Amino acid sequence: MADFVRIVEVAPRDGLQNEARHVATADKIALVDRLSATGLRSIEATSFVSPRWVPQLADAAEVMAGIVRRPGVSYPVLVPNEQGYARARAAGAEEVAVFTAASEAFARKNINASIDTSIDRFAPVLARAARDGVRVRGYVSTVLGCPYQGEVPLTEVVRVARRLHAMGCYEISLGDTIGVGTPRKARAMLRAVAAEVPMAALAVHFHDTYGQALANVAACVEAGVRVADSAVAGTGGCPYARGASGNAASEDLVYMLHGMGIDTGIDLEALAETGRWLAARLGRPTGSKAGQALAHA
């Protein structure tokens, strides 16, 4: 069987959460439905966080009500606490993602809690999810640097990832929130975590602030990871991470993986078309190099 990497498409959530201009609910729904037609199997659809903290995604329930759920596709949503979990379930979510950080300073800015308090808040979410048969993904942010405290100890990345896995998260996504990592550091970080959490339960999530996202994914795929998060058109950024820019562009990632002989199950042309459609809705050129190139191919 061909080597396979599963891409977790995060444009509807990470891609839009930091967008300054209003994005219509109908466009968010159309984005998710276009993405699910490309062969993607995991699409992070929205976020049930406080609408005061992330106003752009205040229409999370409407988005969940509007999308067409394709068989074989999962639509995880972000939840920070039990309240978010209850809202997500009421909206029909069957998979959720909890999120914390390896940096204490970032956790306080992003979720107004210490790392350990945030994890304590996840315990009832995981308990309810287990009863409901809902899968829970876990994010660790700032794994290669923090906008507020700078260096982040690798021991903290490993500790937090191990705790999330031990408490029942089926997959841990390791996030370079501000895109400061470089390939060797990224690989060393992945290997350190993989010494404590099975590689099969790990994913990588790179932002492209310094143009390193794709190189970092490549280094981590060479080191054995088989799940990568990315956002079509290279959208993305966290409102509480100063200077963070877009995610690795899904089109570029798919082009790279296919070129490496790794299957993704994704139709690159359809994905690139969706990226250009999204960029047009956002009123700017696509942030994906492959998306641009394919427009002229």
Ligand code: HMG
């Ligand atoms: P808080 O203010 O400390 O919360 O925020 P609280 O529990 O004290 O509640 C305050 C108010 O918020 C109350 O309302 C609650 O009902 C309400 P009031 O009584 O004042 O009217 N509230 C909620 N409302 C709706 N849904 C909820 C919810 N929870 C409380 N779930 C909180 C704490 C965690 C809620 C807040 O800090 C928050 O929502 N933060 C989210 C920040 C965020 O979404 N950041 C971006 C996502 S993370 C990211 O992008 C990184 C990632 O991509 C990986 C990477 O790149 O590294 C994942």
Ligand code: MG
């Ligand atoms: Mg992110």
